[in-house]
Amino acid sequence: MSTIATDPRPLAAGPGLHVAGPSPVPTTLAAGLTCRLADGRVVEHANLDHGASAPALTTVKQAVDSATRSYASVHRGKGHASQVSSRYYEAARDEVGRFVGARSHDIVVFTRHTTDSMNLLASALPAGTIVFVFESEHHATLLPWAPETTVRLPIPHTVEEAGEILEAALAAHPAAHRLVALTAASNVTGEVWPLHRLTPIARLHGARVVIDAAQLAPHRPVDLRRLGADWVAFSGHKLYAPYGAGVLVGRRDWLDAADPYLRGGGASVAATRTHVAWHRGPARHEGGSPNVLGAVALAAACATFTRHRAAIEDHERALFEGLQDALAAIPGVRTHSLFGAEHDRVPVVTFTVEGLDADLVATILSVEHGIGVRDGRFCAHLLVDELLGRAGTAIGSGAQQRSAGAGSAVRVSLGLGNRPEHVERLVAAVRDLAERGPRRTWRRDVQGVWRTPGVPEAPIDLPW
Numbered sequence: 001m002s003t004i005a006t007d008p009r010p011l012a013a014g015p016g017l018h019v020a021g022p023s024p025v026p027t028t029l030a031a032g033l034t035c036r037l038a039d040g041r042v043v044e045h046a047n048l049d050h051g052a053s054a055p056a057l058t059t060v061k062q063a064v065d066s067a068t069r070s071y072a073s074v075h076r077g078k079g080h081a082s083q084v085s086s087r088y089y090e091a092a093r094d095e096v097g098r099f100v101g102a103r104s105h106d107i108v109v110f111t112r113h114t115t116d117s118m119n120l121l122a123s124a125l126p127a128g129t130i131v132f133v134f135e136s137e138h139h140a141t142l143l144p145w146a147p148e149t150t151v152r153l154p155i156p157h158t159v160e161e162a163g164e165i166l167e168a169a170l171a172a173h174p175a176a177h178r179l180v181a182l183t184a185a186s187n188v189t190g191e192v193w194p195l196h197r198l199t200p201i202a203r204l205h206g207a208r209v210v211i212d213a214a215q216l217a218p219h220r221p222v223d224l225r226r227l228g229a230d231w232v233a234f235s236g237h238k239l240y241a242p243y244g245a246g247v248l249v250g251r252r253d254w255l256d257a258a259d260p261y262l263r264g265g266g267a268s269v270a271a272t273r274t275h276v277a278w279h280r281g282p283a284r285h286e287g288g289s290p291n292v293l294g295a296v297a298l299a300a301a302c303a304t305f306t307r308h309r310a311a312i313e314d315h316e317r318a319l320f321e322g323l324q325d326a327l328a329a330i331p332g333v334r335t336h337s338l339f340g341a342e343h344d345r346v347p348v349v350t351f352t353v354e355g356l357d358a359d360l361v362a363t364i365l366s367v368e369h370g371i372g373v374r375d376g377r378f379c380a381h382l383l384v385d386e387l388l389g390r391a392g393t394a395i396g397s398g399a400q401q402r403s404a405g406a407g408s409a410v411r412v413s414l415g416l417g418n419r420p421e422h423v424e425r426l427v428a429a430v431r432d433l434a435e436r437g438p439r440r441t442w443r444r445d446v447q448g449v450w451r452t453p454g455v456p457e458a459p460i461d462l463p464w
């Protein structure tokens, strides 16, 4: 008889947990990573870019290593390893479903990431479905829908205005099928979107709702029922499970009625010369060999988050407290938000430094201080243009865009890999930069990359 070799590690006090105060905070594999600064010093890397991609949790790596021993085909073999892998895959589906409070009629479809999940749903909309989406969305949620049946909603500046805009748009565009696509937390400002106000409006108008939880899931509970949503999408790599899996969870009716997202083996039940019968349920949209290690990683992250929710939230609250105010208090530094500084947010803050390109600021933070942040427009160009007062910016040539780095900002996003020293280092570095300007000479090279004399690109040891 096949047995699944589950790892009985005690999560409350075992390896992979860093004890901070009374509650254990899950550790990541990046703990202790160092980098060399321009002045030759070697410091601990302060990764303040968790919102882009988060380092693997130790528990995730352990689960993946364990599952790798029995790695084999999923739903394709009778051998022991195939049976174990298949059961891991389906158990991972259950774990992820529980993580988002999936209801009995919901299905969990493994995808590559949030972008893939949204494109899957876009491919499954009944003909004529009208999609409503705020222009402030990340491009993953803004762009997958057919332009001719998409109603773009203007960016609101208050919670009330968001509700009014949605209400008016739904009233003005009746249709048999309607979908409202909303973010749960902004990847630019970190602001938690007023879903408690918006999803009831959608429901009242008979519209369905899909939630982009890519930025919320790594920080707060995501519950389909409480969100009043039909579907939720998020990415493993932002939830400390960077093994190539994401997910779309929610109602099955539109998904079952749609053409398979990827036509091929796994999605098909039977094929003759003239006919193909397709699976219903998740398999319909999971054509090809499933990414079982990605699914295991995502499930392990969900399990770790569920077990250590309070500790994670305490850790992030303590780290984030005061950061926005500390940055905003530096003369010449502007932090950006839609709904105001007091609005609830996940630990993300976006700022600009007067007179300095965002990419230069990010480069200096990295090369001179060992701090990793993201700069640019964060795949949310319309929102960043709005926040920086550049609405209507034309799409320019690469050279134009590089010419000033203008229209972009710096984003700090905190997570489990951070300690108070990282945040203190950031504030001190930004203050120094804003007050005194760059301490070294910086010039763009022909590719538009900022360089400082005597500091070549850091060498790396290839990991293979």
Ligand SMILES: Cc1ncc(COP(=O)(O)O)c(C=O)c1O
Pocket (backbone or CB within 6 Å): 051, 052, 113, 114, 115, 116, 138, 140, 141, 183, 185, 186, 187, 212, 214, 215, 235, 237, 246, 379
């Ligand atoms: C709010 C939000 N939605 C969607 C995405 C897209 O995620 P992915 O690149 O994993 O598809 C991101 C990524 O930054 C995001 O922040």
